[in-house]
Amino acid sequence: MNSKRAWLVWGVGIFAYVVAITQRTSFGVAGLVATERFGATASALSAFTVVQLVVYAGLQIPVGVLVDRFGPRVMIATGAALMAVGQLQLAMAESVPAGVLGRIFVGAGDAMTFIAVIRLIPLWFPSRQVPVLTQLTGQLGQFGQLISLVPFAFVLHAGGWSHAFVSLAALGVLACVLSAALLRNAPAGTLAQKTSKGMRETAAELGTAWRQPGTRLGMWSHFATQFSGTVFVLTWGYPFLVSAQGLETGTASILLSLFVVVGIICGPLLGSWVGKHPLRRSSMVLAVTFVSAAAWLAVILQPGPSPLWLLVVLVLVLALGGPASMIGFDFARTFNPSHRMGTATGIVNVGGFVAALVTMFAIGLILDLINSSSGTPGDLYSLDAFRVALSFQFLVFGAGIAAVIIIRRRVRRSMAAQGESIPPWRDVLADNKRRRQQYKHEEKTRREDRK
Ligand SMILES: N[C@@H](Cc1c[nH]cn1)C(=O)NCC(=O)O
Numbered sequence: 001m002n003s004k005r006a007w008l009v010w011g012v013g014i015f016a017y018v019v020a021i022t023q024r025t026s027f028g029v030a031g032l033v034a035t036e037r038f039g040a041t042a043s044a045l046s047a048f049t050v051v052q053l054v055v056y057a058g059l060q061i062p063v064g065v066l067v068d069r070f071g072p073r074v075m076i077a078t079g080a081a082l083m084a085v086g087q088l089q090l091a092m093a094e095s096v097p098a099g100v101l102g103r104i105f106v107g108a109g110d111a112m113t114f115i116a117v118i119r120l121i122p123l124w125f126p127s128r129q130v131p132v133l134t135q136l137t138g139q140l141g142q143f144g145q146l147i148s149l150v151p152f153a154f155v156l157h158a159g160g161w162s163h164a165f166v167s168l169a170a171l172g173v174l175a176c177v178l179s180a181a182l183l184r185n186a187p188a189g190t191l192a193q194k195t196s197k198g199m200r201e202t203a204a205e206l207g208t209a210w211r212q213p214g215t216r217l218g219m220w221s222h223f224a225t226q227f228s229g230t231v232f233v234l235t236w237g238y239p240f241l242v243s244a245q246g247l248e249t250g251t252a253s254i255l256l257s258l259f260v261v262v263g264i265i266c267g268p269l270l271g272s273w274v275g276k277h278p279l280r281r282s283s284m285v286l287a288v289t290f291v292s293a294a295a296w297l298a299v300i301l302q303p304g305p306s307p308l309w310l311l312v313v314l315v316l317v318l319a320l321g322g323p324a325s326m327i328g329f330d331f332a333r334t335f336n337p338s339h340r341m342g343t344a345t346g347i348v349n350v351g352g353f354v355a356a357l358v359t360m361f362a363i364g365l366i367l368d369l370i371n372s373s374s375g376t377p378g379d380l381y382s383l384d385a386f387r388v389a390l391s392f393q394f395l396v397f398g399a400g401i402a403a404v405i406i407i408r409r410r411v412r413r414s415m416a417a418q419g420e421s422i423p424p425w426r427d428v429l430a431d432n433k434r435r436r437q438q439y440k441h442e443e444k445t446r447r448e449d450r451k
Pocket residue numbers: 110114115138139141142226263321322323325326349352
């Protein structure tokens with residue numbers, strides 16, 4: 001355990017996840033070019049990403065079961081190969097259906113990657129390192145967005161559509177070859193756990209994982225915290241910043257790349273906060289969700305384009321949703337036995353992506369409705385249209401907040417029935433103050449003893 005081999009396996013897993021995120025986010029950067037290439041309306045354009053995410057979200061639970069059966073190596077390599085096929089198809093596509101077919105392959109391959117990479121960690125590392133490495137995996141994977149935003153965008157604008165997507169296919173082939181050659185499901189001499197559950201047993205496990213309120217708290221936490229940032233990065237963020245807010249494309253790319261920086265800085269901080277306050281995880285979820293909704297409100301209520309500082313604040317707050325959504329996986333891990341973790345993780349991961357795809361589709365639809373009813377077609381991405389369309393998010397924020405509050409009451413009731421009660425904030429803060437004072441007092445005594 002924890003040998004050079006373990007780090008190599010983790011490194012290759014991270015590389016495969018970075019490549020998956022690059023494939024996932026590439027279409028968001030290509031959105032404006034795609035509008036011209038396919039002559040697509042806003043809702044047809046969002047169909048590319050919506051279909052991709054439907055496939056991704058729909059495959060989460062089956063993939064969890066398959067990872068248990070066949071191990072992460074096959075799943076990661078197959079996922080990378082599928083994404084390469086999808087991007088090749090997109091490179092050649094000249095119609096909306098042909099392009100959407102490519103994104104279906106990308107969504108399917110992407111669905112296989114994160115769960116399988118996460119599954120490698122407990123097989124190769126001691127359990128005390130698992131939470132931190134899981135958070136780091138989630139954050140490091142987001143570097144894939146930077147690849148989309150900088151080199152991919154460069155090739156797209158300099159070399160054209162086909163070159164850009166063929167390059168992404170080549171990256172997928174590289175991830176596939178490296179995964180097949182270097183990944184191992186478990187250290188030599190360890191028997192990788194394989195299950196051979198039948199359909200009925202698998203369905204029963206799924207039902208048990210779903211009935212566990214902690215799993216649903218994880219799913220709704222993922223739902224509430226992740227969707228807005230995902231929508232922003234994958235679809236509407238770039239056209240909103242460039243066409244509606246009037247930013248230069250370079251400035252918009254820099255703003256989008258802040259997502260990665262915030263994740264890398266805040267992920268470990270949030271992880272350590274969660275470690276110290278495991279009974280306050282849902283409060284952190286609610287705080288991040290409220291702040292995201294407030295930042296959107298401030299931007300949408302601006303009479304004209306927002307000042308750059310406000311857009312930076314919006315991006316920073318939305319970016320916090322990524323690390324906060326990892327709290328959902330923490331709920332899955334701590335409320336389920338290890339043999340049900342894959343299924344529970346799959347359920348949690350569905351939350352944020354379902355919320356994101358409903359939102360991005362609705363925004364596209366509203367933009368089209370406004371455009372077709374305005375009598376001055378052509379200004380599809382105007383600021384006023386975006387202000388109306390983006391307000392749809394408040395419904396989703398509201399649903400997420402309500403669901404987290406309701407389900408956490410259930411979780412707390414069942415914890416209380418098992419003798420574990422949640423101390424009020426007042427007591428926690430008083431306890432922290434008392435501990436700080438005690439520490440200061442001990443330090444002072446030690447210093448005086450040394451004199
Ligand atoms: N919560 C994300 C990962 C993340 C971390 N920071 C920003 N995003 C997640 O659900 N990942 C699943 C995946 O397939 O990427």
